[in-house]
Amino acid sequence: MRYSERPAKQFLFNLLRKKFALSRERQIGLDVACGKMIFRPWFETRRYIGVDLDAGRIREGREKYPEAEGVVCAMEEMDPALRGDFVACIQAIGINSHFDPGNTLACVRKLAEATNEGGILIFNAGLPDGSSGEKIEALLRPHFASVEAVPYGAFNAPIGRPAAYVMAQAMNVLPFLRTVAGERRVLYTCTGRKHAA
């Protein structure tokens, strides 16, 4: 399990712990914006490929997980041949300071294209003010059999790990707490990638 001092992030980690079970027995795991590959142990795929624009982070990840493959590039520039059966992109789109929010839709399209037929795509995104995320969903729906969007983002200030854990549990059972105020984020789980035209 990963722990955070921020309830919103802890809520995300709790959900992701379950979602990553979908990677079991799949061939290629693609961790886009992998950072130091902290999610490496959560991938139950036969291969793991981490992609990040920060060469130092890729190096650190590979020092810890020597069997991991690493690719240094921006997701915007990913080679179309770089594809996975379980693709994840966590804490990057519309969230990380190195990410250009103007590239949100282009990157979501890129992630969908990087998902093999029958595959799964999981990512979270920070929504800019005034955006409902409708454009992201409209882009995804034609390409997947199912698209689940879980909005969250409230309570993103650090309050210490024990309190954040309790708050995240409350957010799990009382959905209004996830969006009552503060930042607006969405966790997307897309399954059943359709045949790419």
Ligand SMILES: C[S@@+](CC[C@H](N)C(=O)[O-])C[C@H]1O[C@@H](n2cnc3c(N)ncnc32)[C@H](O)[C@@H]1O
């Ligand atoms: C907050 S870290 C998250 C790392 C990892 N996904 C995790 O959750 O532990 C965000 C990462 O996104 C990477 N990043 C930001 N924009 C990117 C882009 N356009 N293409 C590839 N990586 C990007 C950063 O270099 C950084 O390593």
